[in-house]
Amino acid sequence: xxxxxxxxxxxxxxxxxxxLLLGLLAERVFFAQFQxxxxxxxxxxxxxxxxxxxxxxxxxxxxxxAYLALTVGEWDPFVTAVILKILRVLFILPIIVAAxxxxxxxxxxxxxxxxxxxxxxxxxxxRLAIGILGGFIILQNLDIDITPLxxxxxxxxxxxxxxLQDTLGNLFAGVxxxxxxxxxPNNYVQLSTGERGYxxxxxxxxxxxNTFPDENLVVVPNSTMASSIVKxxxxxxxxxxxSLDIGVSYDSDLDQVEEVxxxxxxxxxxxxxxxxxxxxEKVVKLRYHTFGSSSIDFQVRLQVQNFRSQGRVRHQFIxxxxxxxxxxxIEIPFPIRTLITKE
Numbered sequence: 001x002x003x004x005x006x007x008x009x010x011x012x013x014x015x016x017x018x019x020l021l022l023g024l025l026a027e028r029v030f031f032a033q034f035q036x037x038x039x040x041x042x043x044x045x046x047x048x049x050x051x052x053x054x055x056x057x058x059x060x061x062x063x064x065x066a067y068l069a070l071t072v073g074e075w076d077p078f079v080t081a082v083i084l085k086i087l088r089v090l091f092i093l094p095i096i097v098a099a100x101x102x103x104x105x106x107x108x109x110x111x112x113x114x115x116x117x118x119x120x121x122x123x124x125x126x127r128l129a130i131g132i133l134g135g136f137i138i139l140q141n142l143d144i145d146i147t148p149l150x151x152x153x154x155x156x157x158x159x160x161x162x163x164l165q166d167t168l169g170n171l172f173a174g175v176x177x178x179x180x181x182x183x184x185p186n187n188y189v190q191l192s193t194g195e196r197g198y199x200x201x202x203x204x205x206x207x208x209x210n211t212f213p214d215e216n217l218v219v220v221p222n223s224t225m226a227s228s229i230v231k232x233x234x235x236x237x238x239x240x241x242x243s244l245d246i247g248v249s250y251d252s253d254l255d256q257v258e259e260v261x262x263x264x265x266x267x268x269x270x271x272x273x274x275x276x277x278x279x280x281e282k283v284v285k286l287r288y289h290t291f292g293s294s295s296i297d298f299q300v301r302l303q304v305q306n307f308r309s310q311g312r313v314r315h316q317f318i319x320x321x322x323x324x325x326x327x328x329x330i331e332i333p334f335p336i337r338t339l340i341t342k343e
Contacts, residue, residue, distance in 0.1 A: 012069035019065015023058030031057055048109060052101040056094040063090040088141045096134030100127045119185060119202035121174045166223075170205045173222035177202055183225070183232060188212070188307040191220065192229035198308075212308060233307045241285075242302045242310045244317070247295030249331035254296065257330055258286055264324050265302055268317045272309070294333045 031054070038046040067087055070080060103126045139146050177183055183199060189209065190196035195218050197211035207225045209218040220228075233240055248257050265284040283303045290297040302317065304310050325332060 011072045015065045015069040015072065016062070017065070019068070020058070020062045022065070023061030026057040026061060027055065048102055048105040051105045052098040053094075054101075056098055059090060059094050063087050066090075085142050089138055092134070092138055092141060096130060096137075099130045099134070103127055103130065119174075119178050121171075121202050121204055122178060124204060125175070167205065170222040173226040174202050174204060174207070176226055177207065177222060182235065183207075183230060184234075187232055187234040189233065190231040191225075195220070213311070238306050239303055240307060240310065242304055242314055244300050244302075244314065245297060246300060246321070247292055247297045247332065248325075249333045250296060252296070252330055254288065256328065257298075260324055260328055260330065261286055261298075261300055261321060264320045265300060265317060268313060268320055269302060269304075272312060272316060 031050075035050045035054075038050045066083070070083055070087075075083075104123055107123050136146055183189060183202075185199050185201060187199045188197070189199055195209060195211065197209040197214075197216075197218060200208040200210050200217070202222070206219045206221050209220060210216070211218055246261070248254075262284055265286075269283055285301040286298060288296060288298040300317075302313055304313050322332070
């Protein structure tokens, strides 16, 4: 029995299986405890660490067991060199994977805190850069000269650029859209082609827009988005003004009309939480502007938080104002035509 336990093959298997079991134990017990601990804390960065390194301890412990197995007995030098290179990759590759996960987790955490979705293109480009850098590091650790590879990529880059001209054009247009900061996810925009809605995401090839109120998805190539005239209702501030033109009878008391209209407007804005009124003048404005053919016309402007809430505010304001005018005896006239015909 002792002779069997002292055999090199048994010891190698024992080290390899021991590393694997320790890795699984570390994942199932220690790392699981760490994850439960991070969920109880108020900090977000420990959650990022827990998400990024999930499953990596098992790989490292297994690689460590394989390295210890390599120290037992005599090995062929060539086999030893190959295994050592593989083990180096197994130590480096999880770090690259963790970094790519961390990018995703950090972006999600920032988006959740700011309540603004980050473009997918940003995450994908960051992960691609980490992957390329990690690939070069792995190649260097495998004693592979990357200079010829870089040269080949430079020569072949022209052919690839010509073959993927449209794709690369959309990619760089997407980068330009993101860097300019003039169009972001959750912004309400209208294109010169007529499409309007909320920007959902900026991807490598296209920008997706969720139309409102139809709730349809419009896919716009980034090159088209970058070259179009875009009206952004969410910039420079998300708040906007809702305008309504109203007419009252010439017999109306204009001071009373103004008082009632302002009162209804403030009630609607307060009840619907459509805005955060700092002062009356900033959230509601009323101006008489025309002696019409059958009415004195004025315009009411109400400030709402975003484009999505303007329909609700307009709907409630018209209903409430019509009811209040009826209660106060304020007449909203309508044109009357008298037709005289010859017998």
